[in-house]
Amino acid sequence: MTELRGAHREALIEATVAEFAAVGYERASLNRIIRSAGISKSSFYNAVGSKGELFDAVVRMLVDDVRAQWTPPAPAEFAAPDFWERVDAVLAAFAELGRGRALPLLGRIFYLPATGAADGRADLLAAVGAWVTAVISAGRAAGAVRDDMPIDLQAAAAFGMLRGVDEWALGAGPLAPAGASRPLGVDETSRYPRESDGVSSGTRGLDGDAAVGHGAEILGGVEREAAAPGILLRRLLGT
Known part of the structure; x- marks a missing residue:
């Protein structure tokens, strides 16, 4: 795919995400995407060769945008007594990324069925899986x-749980109510559930004790969007 820049790039990304999220890969229409993006067919087909190429390119552009905003800590940094506080900080950082543009857009198309051809999601899943294994x-x-x-x-198990939380929070998973959807541009700051078990400054382990040093506090008062995933991870993996 020929590289697009500026307003054309952003318009094409948003139009592509909206179309694929609304009707899925098979039913997505390049003509609707072109009209929505407000670009000419000649410009579009000069940059894009096929539906699969477009999908892959948009995924990779959004992944690049997310990586430009945040770099995951090296797994070796987690080999410390404050392991769970560091996990909380990562979850809180991801919740903060949800306030931006790239991560919510990527989330809307990331869990769509496979396109039948390789796309950027496979590379990202492999990289994230290797990182999660190293952190564990x-x-x-x-x-x-x-x-x-x-x-x-x-x-x-950890990867599957985090995916389940993400799909549930996005309203895109198998447990979502029939017809549930989120319009483009929805405030995604609520995509991670907040604390609901009465814990104000930490998350609780299996023994009911509060785990101090919650990631939201580590980030200086960011709202506690990451609390529930942290609780679930402790219950799944904690000693």
Whole structure:
């Protein structure tokens, strides 16, 4: 795909996400995307060769935009007694990214069925999976993550749980009410559930004790969007 810049790039990304999120990959119409983006067919087809190429390019552009805003900490940084506080900080940082543009747009199309061709989602999933496995390994070394089961099983369970939370928060998962959807531009600051168990400055483990150092506090008062995923991860992986 020929690189697009400026207003054309942003208009095409938003039109593509809106179309694929609304009707899915198979029913998506390039003509509707062109009209919505407000660009000429000649300009469009000079940059894009096919529906699959467009989908892949938009995913990769949004991933690049997210990476430009945030870089995940090195897994080795989690091999410390404050493992869970560091996890909370990452979750809170992701909730903060949800206030922006790129992450919510990516979320709206990330869990669509496979297109039948390779796209940027496979590369991202592989990279995230490897990072999650390495972080869990660091947590086991720090004594914060249980080590009585295979690490690849733990990684798969953690990854699946986080995906489930994300799909639920986006209203896109199998548990969403029939017909549930979110319009483009919705305020995604609420995409992560807030605390609802009475914990004000920490999250609770299996024994009911508050885990101090909540990620929202680490980030200097950011709202506690990451609380529920943190609770679930502790219950899934904690010692």
